[in-house]
Amino acid sequence: KNEVEQSPQNLTAQEGEFITINCSYSVGISALHWLQQHPGGGIVSLFMLSSGKKKHGRLIATINIQEKHSSLHITASHPRDSAVYICAVKGSGNTGKLIFGQGTTLQVKP
Amino acid sequence: GAGVSQSPRYKVAKRGQDVALRCDPISGHVSLFWYQQALGQGPEFLTYFQNEAQLDKSGLPSDRFFAERPEGSVSTLKIQRTQQEDSAVYLCASSLLAENTGELFFGEGSRLTVL
Numbered sequence: 341k342n343e344v345e346q347s348p349q350n351l352t353a354q355e356g357e358f359i360t361i362n363c364s365y366s367v368g369i370s371a372l373h374w375l376q377q378h379p380g381g382g383i384v385s386l387f388m389l390s391s392g393k394k395k396h397g398r399l400i401a402t403i404n405i406q407e408k409h410s411s412l413h414i415t416a417s418h419p420r421d422s423a424v425y426i427c428a429v430k431g432s433g434n435t436g437k438l439i440f441g442q443g444t445t446l447q448v449k450p
Numbered sequence: 451g452a453g454v455s456q457s458p459r460y461k462v463a464k465r466g467q468d469v470a471l472r473c474d475p476i477s478g479h480v481s482l483f484w485y486q487q488a489l490g491q492g493p494e495f496l497t498y499f500q501n502e503a504q505l506d507k508s509g510l511p512s513d514r515f516f517a518e519r520p521e522g523s524v525s526t527l528k529i530q531r532t533q534q535e536d537s538a539v540y541l542c543a544s545s546l547l548a549e550n551t552g553e554l555f556f557g558e559g560s561r562l563t564v565l
Contacts, residue, residue, distance in 0.1 A: 373554060383493075383541065383556035426492055437483065437506055438554075440492035 343367050346427050346441035353448050359414040361444045363427030366408065373438065374401050374412050375426040383426070386412070417448045452476075454557035456542050462563045463532045471527045471560045475544030479555075484517055484527050485541040487559070493541055499525060500548050532564045 344365045353359050363372070374386040387394050387401040389410065394401050398417075403410040414421055424445050428438040455474040463469050475482050480501055485493035486509075495509040501522035510517070514532075519525040529536055539559040546552045 375554075375556075382558040383543075385554050385556070388553055428492075437495040437498055437509070438485075438493075440485075440494070442492045 342442070343439050344427055344429055344441040346425075346444050348444060349442065350445045351447070353417050353446070355418060355448055355450050357417050357448075359417050359421075359446065359448075361412045361425050361427075361446070363410045363412070363441055364408060365410075365427075365429050365439075367429065367439065368432040369405075369408075369429040370432045371430040372403055372410050373428045373430070374410070375428060377424040377426060377443070379423075386425075414446075419448045419450050422447050454542055454544050454555050456540075456557035456560050458560060459558060460561050460563075462565065464565055465532060465534060467532050467564075468528065468530045469532055469562060471529075471540050471562070473525045473527070473542030473544075473557060475523065475525070475542070476546075476555055477523070479544035479546050480548050481545040481552075482519060482525050483543045483545075483554075484525070485543065486511075487539045487541055489538070496527070496540075529562075532562075534564050537562055537564045 347362045371390045373388050375383045376386050377383045389403045398415045400413040424443040426443045427441040457472045482499040484496040487493040497517045498506040499519040502519050514530045516528045539561045541559045542557045543554050545554050
């Protein structure tokens with residue numbers, strides 16, 4: 341079993357829909373990152389969380405440390421949101437390496 | 451530069467050749483990471499530098515892989531005697547603070563294809 345699991349693996353939505361991507365992890369962490377990767381492109385950091393909730397534009401990220409679970413929400417989705425969304429955790433007590441989930445491929449149709 | 455720069459963006463090598471991949475992190479960033487991303491997979495950790503010190507190389511898959519950051523800025527990932535299974539995108543990331551306690555900035559990656 342992977343230490344970081346994302347669901348769903350693939351998601352297709354219509355423009356305007358509210359989207360949720362989930363991330364569960366099995367290790368103790370000090371921080372969790374949500375990252376975005378466009379096809380053929382680099383990775384962009386969206387959020388770094390250690391507790392609670394963060395909001396940036398139409399994106400919201402939450403984390404529940406006790407339940408070892410995080411969610412990424414996209415409100416009023418748009419075709420330009422189509423990308424791979426990756427959850428990555430920084431374990432507590434290590435030298436900083438991230439453990440990545442497999443990613444969720446999102447396609448938003450107009 | 452404004453971001454993390456990697457070169458070359460694309461590299462085709464014949465099996466058995468040595469390759470060198472370069473990463474220019476954001477100026478002043480303490481932490482530098484190398485990750486390997488196979489097609490359709492999430493990135494896998496290779497190695498971590500804090501300034502010039504290689505603090506974690508537990509992810510390097512074999513002794514054919516070697517990384518250095520001699521002056522605490524530019525880093526080079528070297529792969530000797532490349533094999534087909536080395537084909538992947540090699541991602542470099544940097545962070546201002548030690549131990550990845552700050553925001554992480556990724557380069558565009560170097561796509562290696564071994565024939």
